[in-house]
Each structure stands twice: as C-alpha cells, then as structure tokens.
Amino acid sequence: MEVSIAGENALIVYVGEEASPATAAKVQAASDAIKQALGDDLIDLVPSYASVLIIYDALKTDHLSVDQRVRKALTQLHSQTDIKGRTTTLPVYYDPEVGADLESLAARNDLSVDEVIAIHAGTEYRVYAIGFAPGFAYLGQVDERIAAPRLATPRQSVPRGTVAIADRQTAVYPAASPGGWNLIGRCPIRMFNPESTPVMPVSVGDTVRFEPVDRDTFLELGGELS
Amino acid sequence: MSLEVVLPGMLSLLQDRGRFGAHNIGLTTGGPLDPKAYRYCNRLLSNASDSTVIEISFGGAHFRCQAHTFICVTGASMPLTINGETKALWTVHPVAPGDDIQLAYAITGCRSYLGVADGFQIAPSFGSTATVMREQIGGLHGDKLLPGDLLPCIEVKHRKLLRLAPKHQPRYQNRTTVRVVPGYQQNHFSQVELNRFYSEAYKVSDRCDRMGYRLEGAAITSDMQGMLSEGICFGAIQIPADGQPIVLLNDRQTIGGYPKLGSALSLDAARLAQLRPGDIVHFAPITEFEAHNALHLAESAIYRLPLEQFA
Numbered sequence: 001m002e003v004s005i006a007g008e009n010a011l012i013v014y015v016g017e018e019a020s021p022a023t024a025a026k027v028q029a030a031s032d033a034i035k036q037a038l039g040d041d042l043i044d045l046v047p048s049y050a051s052v053l054i055i056y057d058a059l060k061t062d063h064l065s066v067d068q069r070v071r072k073a074l075t076q077l078h079s080q081t082d083i084k085g086r087t088t089t090l091p092v093y094y095d096p097e098v099g100a101d102l103e104s105l106a107a108r109n110d111l112s113v114d115e116v117i118a119i120h121a122g123t124e125y126r127v128y129a130i131g132f133a134p135g136f137a138y139l140g141q142v143d144e145r146i147a148a149p150r151l152a153t154p155r156q157s158v159p160r161g162t163v164a165i166a167d168r169q170t171a172v173y174p175a176a177s178p179g180g181w182n183l184i185g186r187c188p189i190r191m192f193n194p195e196s197t198p199v200m201p202v203s204v205g206d207t208v209r210f211e212p213v214d215r216d217t218f219l220e221l222g223g224e225l226s
Numbered sequence: 227m228s229l230e231v232v233l234p235g236m237l238s239l240l241q242d243r244g245r246f247g248a249h250n251i252g253l254t255t256g257g258p259l260d261p262k263a264y265r266y267c268n269r270l271l272s273n274a275s276d277s278t279v280i281e282i283s284f285g286g287a288h289f290r291c292q293a294h295t296f297i298c299v300t301g302a303s304m305p306l307t308i309n310g311e312t313k314a315l316w317t318v319h320p321v322a323p324g325d326d327i328q329l330a331y332a333i334t335g336c337r338s339y340l341g342v343a344d345g346f347q348i349a350p351s352f353g354s355t356a357t358v359m360r361e362q363i364g365g366l367h368g369d370k371l372l373p374g375d376l377l378p379c380i381e382v383k384h385r386k387l388l389r390l391a392p393k394h395q396p397r398y399q400n401r402t403t404v405r406v407v408p409g410y411q412q413n414h415f416s417q418v419e420l421n422r423f424y425s426e427a428y429k430v431s432d433r434c435d436r437m438g439y440r441l442e443g444a445a446i447t448s449d450m451q452g453m454l455s456e457g458i459c460f461g462a463i464q465i466p467a468d469g470q471p472i473v474l475l476n477d478r479q480t481i482g483g484y485p486k487l488g489s490a491l492s493l494d495a496a497r498l499a500q501l502r503p504g505d506i507v508h509f510a511p512i513t514e515f516e517a518h519n520a521l522h523l524a525e526s527a528i529y530r531l532p533l534e535q536f537a
Contacts, residue, residue, distance in 0.1 A: 005409035007489030008517040010459035012410065019454060044249040046457025048481050053457025055249075058521050063514045129455060131481030134252045134361050138455075174252075192251070194351060194363070200251050 001030070001074050003067060009043070009058035011070060012051055019049040019140055024126040027052055028085060028205030029077050037073035038066065047204040048129040049138075085127075085206035090172065092121065092163050092210045093218035094185035098225065101182040105148050105165065117212055119143045120163075120184065125170065125208045135174030135192025135200050139208055142168045154180030161186045161223065163210070174200075188223030227293035228376040229342060235287035235329070240346060240365040240377070241339075243276040245354035249480045255460065256356030256364060257476050259436060259499035260337045261492070262396065263301035265528050267339040270298045270318050270388045277345025278355045280371065282338045285331040289340070291321045292376075296343040296385040302335030302398055302500060317389035317536075335398030335500040343382035358477050360437070387537040394531050396497075401506035404473070404494040406463060407517050410486035414448040415465075422446060423487065428471065428507045430498075436477040438464075439498055441507060445469025448485045455483040461490035463509075473498060491517050493524050 006012040015030055016023035031047045034054055041061045046053040056066050094117040096102050106116045125139035132138075147168045155178060158164070162173045164181035173179060174192035187210075192200055202208055213221070231238070241264065244257025258264035258281055268277045280287075285304040291297075298318045299306050306313045307328045313319050315338075321327065329338065348355040348365065357365030366375055412420070428443035446469045458464075462474045464484045473490050474482075490498065491512065498507060512520075 005407060005488075005514055006457075007409060007459040007461055008407050008491055008514065008521060010409075010489065012457065043246050044255075046249045046480055048456045049454040051454070051456040053249075053459060055459055058518060059525055062518055129481055130250065130252045131455065132252065132479060134363065136252055199352075203250065 003070055003074070005063070006053060009056050011054045011066060013054065013070065013074065014051050016050040019128055021126050021141075023050045024128055024205060030074060031204070033073040033077055034070055037069045041066065046131070048131070085203060087207040087209065088202050089209045089211050090187050090189055090201070091213040091217065091221055092185040092187050093215060093223060094120070094212055095215065098186035099163070099184040101151075102184045105146065105182050105184060108148060109146055111145065116146050116184065119146045120165075120170070121210045121212050127202050127204050127206045127208060128169070130200070130204055133174060133177060137171060137191065137200070137202055139170045140168055142170050144168065148182045150180040151182065154178055158183065159186070159224075159226070161188065161190070163187055186218065186223060188218050188221035227295075227381050228378050229346070230290040230292055231371045231373060231375040231377065232290050233286065233288040233373060234371040234375075235282055235285055237283040238287055238371040239281045239357040239359075240278055240348055240355055240371070241281045241357060242278045242350075242355045244476065245352055245356050245358075245364070248352045249457070252480060253352055253361060253363065254358055254477055254480055256354065256358040258337075258339065259476055260301055260339070260496045262496055262524070262528060263337070264339045266316065266390055267298050267300040267341040268345070269528070270300070270316065270390065270533060271296060271341050271343050272386055272388070273341065273343065273345050277341065278348050279339045279341035279345065280377070282329055282340060284336050285329050285338070287329045289327040291325040291327060292323050293379055293381050294322050295379055295382045296320050297327065297340060299329065299338055299340050301338035302332035304332045304338045305330040314389065316395050318385060318387050320387075334400075336502050337500055342379045343385050344380045347378040347380060360477055386535055388533040389536055390531070391534055398497070398500045400501065401508070402494065402497045402501060403508045403510055404498055405491040405512045405517070405520070406488045406509050407491065407514050408488040408511050410462065410488060411448060411450060411453070412487045414450045414485055415446065415487050416449075419446050419448070420487065423471070424509050424511055428509075430501050430503050430505045430507065431470075432503045434503060436475060438472045438474040438478055439501070440470060440472045442470055446471065446487070450485040453483050453485060455481045458482050458486070459489055461492055461495045462486045463488055463490060475499060491520060493520060
C-alpha cells in the first residue's frame with residue numbers, strides 16, 4: 001500500500017493497481033481501519049476502485065499525525081480479503097421495453113437475450129465506487145461475454161432505475177440523467193432516496209446480486225415504465 | 227418573516243459552510259466559493275459561523291425586505307444600495323419591511339455574500355443547506371434563487387453595528403498566484419512539465435463555474451495512460467488530455483479519472499473563484515507544512531482581527 005499527499009488536508013492510499021474483487025476487499029478493510037484510526041479528525045472518506053481518499057480536519061490535527069496514524073492502521077490490516085460487506089439483491093425487469101440496448105447487446109456478443117439476462121443475473125458484483133452523481137454505484141466485474149463499450153452518442157435522458165452496462169461495469173441509474181451506457185433493464189428499488197434511511201441500499205464494498213422479475217412483479221414493487 | 231427575491235441576478239445560491247461527510251453517497255461539498263468573505267459576513271452579523279447566506283455571483287440582484295432585521299454584504303465590490311442610498315460593504319446595516327436592497331454588477335471580484343441576522347432559516351439536507359444545482363440538493367428546492375422566492379428569516383431588533391476596517395478588507399484583483407501542494411500523480415509529470423506549469427501564466431477560460439475553473443495556457447502532459455477513478459479533494463488540479471489545467475472547486479464530482487499534479491491551497495482557490503474569464507493565474511508550489519501554517523494563520527485572523535463598532 002502506498003500513502004500519498006492529495007492536498008492541504010487530504011491523503012490518498014493506493015491499495016492496488018487494478019479493479020478486482022480482491023482490491024475491493026482491501027479498499028473496504030483499509031476504509032474501516034482509517035475511520036477507526038482518525039475518529040473525529042476525519043471529515044470525509046472516498047473509497048474507490050483501488051484507492052481511499054482521506055479528508056481530515058487540518059485545524060484539529062496535522063499532516064504528520066494523520067500520516068502516522070494511517071500508516072499504523074494499514075500495517076495492522078491482516079489479510080482480511082475475505083471480509084464482505086452486506087449482500088443486497090436487487091430485482092430487475094429485463095426487457096427491451098425498459099432496456100433499449102438489450103437486443104443489440106445480445107446480437108453484438110452473439111448471445112440470445114435470455115443468455116445475456118442469465119449471465120448478468122448470475123454474477124455476483126462488488127460496489128467498487130460511488131460517485132459521478134448522488135447514489136451512482138459502479139458495480140463490477142461484468143462477465144466478459146456481456147461486456148459492451150459505451151455508446152458513441154450518449155442519450156439525453158436515461159430514466160431512473162435503468163440497469164446498464166459499460167465495458168465490464170454495471171450500474172442502476174439513481175436518477176434520470178444523460179447517459180452513454182447500454183440499457184438492459186430496470187430496477188424498481190431506488191438507489192438514492194433522500195427520504196429513506198439509509199439513503200442508499202448499498203455502500204462501497206457491498207455485494208450485489210440481480211434477480212430477474214417479470215413485468216407484473218416489477219410494477220408491484222413500485223417500478224415505473226415511463 | 228422573509229426576504230423576497232425580486233431579481234436573483236446571474237446566479238444566486240443559498241449556502242452554508244458546506245456539506246461534509248456525504249462523499250460516501252456521492253454528494254459533493256458545495257458551500258461558499260470564498261469562505262473568507264462568507265465567514266466575515268456571519269461574524270459581522272454576530273451569527274453562528276455556519277449560518278445560511280446568499281452567494282451572489284457577478285451581481286445584478288434585487289431583494290425586498292419583509293422583516294425588521296440587519297443585513298451585511300461582503301466579498302466582491304458590488305455596489306450596494308438600500309432604498310437607492312449607497313451603503314458600505316463589510317458593514318452591518320439595519321433594514322425594515324419594504325426596504326429595497328440592490329446589488330449592482332461587481333467592479334472587482336465576482337462573488338458576494340448577503341447575510342441577515344441569525345441567517346436564513348432553511349431546512350438542511352444531509353446536514354447542510356448548501357445548494358448544489360447539479361445534485362438538486364440544498365437551498366430552497368435544490369435550485370438557484372428565482373424571482374418571487376421568499377427566504378425565511380427571523381425578526382431581530384438589536385444587533386451590534388460592526389464593520390471590518392477598510393485596511394483589512396480583501397482587494398480583489400484580476401490576477402492571482404495560487405499556491406499548490408504537490409501530490410496525487412505528480413510523479414507522472416516530468417520536471418520539465420512541472421517547471422512549465424509553475425512558470426507560465428494561465429488565463430481563466432469561459433468555462434469557469436462552481437465545479438471548477440478551466441484555465442488556458444501552456445499545455446502540460448503526463449506519462450499516464452488512463453487511470454482508475456479515485457477520490458478528488460477540494461482544489462485538485464486535474465490535467466485532461468488537452469493539457470489545460472482545471473482547478474476543481476466546491477461542486478466538483480467526488481471521483482474522477484484524470485491525472486492530477488496536486489491541489490490548490492484552499493485560501494488561494496477562494497481568490498481564484500473571485501476571478502473572471504480572461505484574468506491571469508500563476509501557480510507556486512508549497513510544502514504541506516507551509517500550507518498547514520497558512521491555514522492556521524488565516525483561521526486565527528478570521529476570528530481575531532478586530533471589528534469596528536460604529537454606532
């Protein structure tokens with residue numbers, strides 16, 4: 001692990017070189033240890049694919065103290081790579097009706113639509129990072145057989161709840177927004193709901209599974225088709 | 227009791243000190259682009275230091291008072307009038323129902339803070355009232371102020387009439403030097419590239435907003451061939467493929483995948499955010515220890531510089 005300066009009140013810890021389930025586990029273990037080590041001196045923590053950004057209160061503590069505490073906490077990390085966060089199952093209505101790119105993605109990868117659904121729902125994902133927009137969780141890794149590059153021309157608006165694939169990542173759009181990912185279905189569970197506690201059903205490091213549901217179930221669970 | 231927005235000007239936003247501890251759900255910090263001017267606004271009004279004020283960019287704003295209270299405007303030199311009469315900035319003024327408060331376009335600087343006694347009474351979202359339009363969070367409805375908005379405030383009868391002596395008021399200019407704490411991917415920039423970055427003059431481009439200030443000047447290149455997205459701290463200086471630096475500010479995205487050569491000192495990023503397109507920026511590297519000292523001194527000054535009571 002490597003600890004670098006990021007700014008006047010920020011350090012960044014690099015735990016690996018590439019995105020992988022093993023790296024994600026290290027990110028999570030490091031995040032937990034850093035939170036404990038810094039307590040109230042910590043202002044914000046941004047875990048991502050292979051790094052953890054630490055933002056601390058520079059008026060309460062200083063760079064040397066934080067650096068020392070972080071390094072100490074990291075050396076005490078055992079090979080806790082088996083530690084998993086919670087597992088969350090998200091229902092998905094996979095259908096061209098709500099997944100405009102489902103058929104073209106299948107054709108592109110020489111698969112049937114059913115095979116694409118089986119592979120997407122048959123894989124366990126890790127939450128690698130949350131960012132880009134409130135509640136936007138990057139999930140990986142998507143099986144290579146259903147990976148697909150971003151669209152050449154992003155859509156003006158992708159509806160809330162849309163399940164999509166870009167390269168070897170998948171995500172559920174937390175709100176309607178422009179987007180260049182390949183749309184394959186829709187999830188009735190809100191990924192970002194300021195009125196609920198917790199606000200998001202997942203955190204970085206959690207495991208996510210997708211469960212195919214039919215149209216009626218999707219609607220019963222509060223899904224919207226428009 | 228409230229303050230009515232008659233005309234919001236180009237961009238007026240409710241802001242408190244910012245939203246902290248919510249990066250884990252993808253929320254950025256928001257908050258005042260010029261924290262020094264923001265904090266003096268609250269200190270002059272004898273408010274809690276994190277009270278909600280209006281950040282007015284460029285000026286051209288008009289408000290109508292519907293309460294007996296006190297106001298103070300700090301920051302850019304936007305000519306202030308109350309009922310047509312010129313009033314001093316960095317100074318507390320009593321106002322009464324029906325009073326017309328106008329801020330003309332800024333002469334120097336471009337961000338001002340209009341506060342009221344005890345602050346605007348806004349319900350916080352995720353612990354803060356800071357408005358981030360990109361996220362549609364904070365403020366009244368996650369949006370900028372619009373004509374007709376009513377900003378709730380409290381009826382206040384007595385407040386000390388304080389001002390900051392002119393010699394202590396910041397002078398906003400059209401060029402600034404931004405001190406930088408080198409970090410992040412700095413080792414992926416050669417010494418030649420770093421020397422260029424720290425010696426050239428950069429111009430503020432038209433693409434400067436609350437997310438970041440994009441600059442124009444000598445292109446900087448790194449040897450990075452793509453990188454994983456990672457957390458972006460305040461002030462991070464990102465070098466995209468075209469080599470033109472972007473200083474990321476309050477409304478930045480919390481993660482991103484462009485190489486960064488370090489981060490601007492927050493005190494200087496605040497002065498950068500007072501610049502307009504065409505203004506000039508120089509960069510100078512400092513150590514994290516120098517940055518730490520500068521932060522402590524600035525903090526002390528904000529609390530301890532004497533204010534003058536004038537009535």
